Amino acid sequence: MSETSPISLTRFLIEEQRAHQHLNADLRLLIEVVARACKSISIAVGKGDLGGVLGDAGTGNVQGEAQKKLDVLSNEILLEANAWGGHLAGCASEEMDDPHPIPDAYPKGNFLLLFDPLDGSSNIDVNISVGTIFSVLKCPDGVTNPSAEHFLQPGTMQVAAGYTVYGPSTLLVLTLGHGTHVFTLDRELGSFTLTRRNVQIPPDTREFAINMSNQRHWEAPMQGYVEELLAGKTGPRGKDFNMRWVASMVADVHRILTRGGIFIYPWDKKDAGKPGKLRLMYEANPMAFIVEQAGGAATTGRDRIMEVGPTALHQRVPVFLGSRNEVAYVTEFHRNHDRKA
Numbered sequence: 001m002s003e004t005s006p007i008s009l010t011r012f013l014i015e016e017q018r019a020h021q022h023l024n025a026d027l028r029l030l031i032e033v034v035a036r037a038c039k040s041i042s043i044a045v046g047k048g049d050l051g052g053v054l055g056d057a058g059t060g061n062v063q064g065e066a067q068k069k070l071d072v073l074s075n076e077i078l079l080e081a082n083a084w085g086g087h088l089a090g091c092a093s094e095e096m097d098d099p100h101p102i103p104d105a106y107p108k109g110n111f112l113l114l115f116d117p118l119d120g121s122s123n124i125d126v127n128i129s130v131g132t133i134f135s136v137l138k139c140p141d142g143v144t145n146p147s148a149e150h151f152l153q154p155g156t157m158q159v160a161a162g163y164t165v166y167g168p169s170t171l172l173v174l175t176l177g178h179g180t181h182v183f184t185l186d187r188e189l190g191s192f193t194l195t196r197r198n199v200q201i202p203p204d205t206r207e208f209a210i211n212m213s214n215q216r217h218w219e220a221p222m223q224g225y226v227e228e229l230l231a232g233k234t235g236p237r238g239k240d241f242n243m244r245w246v247a248s249m250v251a252d253v254h255r256i257l258t259r260g261g262i263f264i265y266p267w268d269k270k271d272a273g274k275p276g277k278l279r280l281m282y283e284a285n286p287m288a289f290i291v292e293q294a295g296g297a298a299t300t301g302r303d304r305i306m307e308v309g310p311t312a313l314h315q316r317v318p319v320f321l322g323s324r325n326e327v328a329y330v331t332e333f334h335r336n337h338d339r340k341a
């Protein structure tokens, strides 16, 4: 086989397993199963109206959000695909109140899988990129029927994380703790092929991603930081910044992985009781792991996301991630503000 032959996800995983002792066959199977489930979701997303998958499901999730048909379908696809392989001890999903046990009929493994089955739900019906986000943890030793407490591990304990983007092409972005790698779905072959190895996020940027319509609800350091960005060349930052907001975290993060930038979903006073919008276990932690493995950084505006000690399965956090120097700048901005206060 020539050195330039395309590298399939299967080959990539086998080679990673040879190179790194801690990757075992169960973890390899888990990633392959998730990737296969994501292919099914990609097909459903691609059919759109023809597949009758657009619109509301008429149900709500544990977060009190209205579910789309594709939220429910994607959740079912991931659960079904992962039930019988013997690689998992349990699953938890943004769309389910409690962890989902592996049926007794099937063998159990040592991994815990957490996922946001369909990210960017508000974009489903308008034909804009959506995705899936997942995180893999080890089940604590001796636990065969994990409950919520067993999933409450900090992001630093993740053994793998990834996301897919269902866009003009379907991409799988994966880290197993040794860099971040991009695979593109070859629709004819039906398999993911490695297209970018060891992606590096540029450390500096002139692009930010935030939902500006929430500006009036932000706290003082957020107001101050964005004011500096908007002041452009003649302001304290001495350069013009561009802004982009897809409102699908997967698409916004993928842009940042590709050309740099900073993604921010801060805490705001609109719903002051909530510590943020995005979910620590299904969105913030896996994205933080992927971004850090690509040379970027991820904080809550004050602390490293992956060191947050989770207290609830559906916990929310503020998210600042992307180009490491920009994330360091905004994090220092918040800390300075706190010191003065």
Ligand SMILES: O=P(O)(O)OC[C@H]1O[C@](O)(COP(=O)(O)O)[C@@H](O)[C@@H]1O
Pocket: 094, 116, 118, 119, 120, 121, 122, 211, 247, 248, 249, 250
């Ligand atoms: O609509 P807003 O407030 O701009 O929020 C957009 C954010 O919400 C999310 O859609 C939340 O994810 P879900 O679609 O999984 O609930 C993120 O993908 C995105 O970054």
Ligand SMILES: [Mg+2]
Pocket: 116, 118, 119, 120, 249, 283
């Ligand atoms: Mg989401």
Ligand SMILES: [Mg+2]
Pocket: 071, 094, 116, 117, 118, 119, 120, 121
């Ligand atoms: Mg979702």
